[in-house]
Amino acid sequence: RKEVEQDPGPFNVPEGATVAFNCTYSNSASQSFFWYRQDCRKEPKLLMSVYSSGNEDGRFTAQLNRASQYISLLIRDSKLSDSATYLCVVHNQAGTALIFGKGTTLSVSS
C-alpha cells in the first residue's frame, strides 16, 4: 500500500460547483497533514494544514479522520483560478520530511 493515496482525477467542474477530494494514508503514526497546490509547470505551494478538529480557510475546508486514516479537502463555489493539482501531504514516521500523494487534478470551466 502506498503511503499516501489520492484519486488522480481529473475532476472537471463548472464555476460555482462544490468539489471534494479524498486522500488516505498508511502510517497511523503520522501526526501532521497538509494540502499543497501545484499549478501546471509550477512548484508546489502550501494551501493549508489539516487539523484534527477540521479547519476552514475561506472557500476551502479540510478534514481529518484519524481512525480511518483519511483526509479530505472541500472547495466551495469553485473559481476558474482553482484549476490546479491538489497534493495530499503527510509527515513521514519520523516527522522529518513530507510524503506527497500523486495529486488530484481539478479543472474548473466557465
Add this chain to the structure above:
Amino acid sequence: EAGVVQSPRYKIIEKKQPVAFWCNPISGHNTLYWYRQNLGQGPELLIRYENEEAVDDSQLPKDRFSAERLKGVDSTLKIQPAELGDSAVYLCASSLPETNEKLFFGSGTQLSVL
C-alpha cells in the same frame, strides 16, 4: 524576499553524461530538501539537509546520485552517469527548522535524458 533559486531551469543531456543542479535556499532556512517529481506523480524526497549535514539520504540512489551542501547554504545535486529513467523535475525546497511542514519550493530543474 527572494525565494528558493534553482538553476538551470531546463537541462537536456544524453544518457551516460553527468549533470548537476544547483539550489540557493531562502536566507535563514537551515533545512534544505531535494525532491524528484516524475510526470503525473507527487514529489519524492531524495535527501534532506540540516545545515551542512545530510540527515536523511535513505532515498538517494547512491550509485549514481550525490549531493553536497558544503557551507550549509547552497547545495548541488549531481547525477553521474545519467540514465533515461532519471528524466524528471528536480525540486529544491527549504524550511525553517521549527516549521518543517511549510516547505518553500524552487521552480525546479526539468531534466531530459535522451
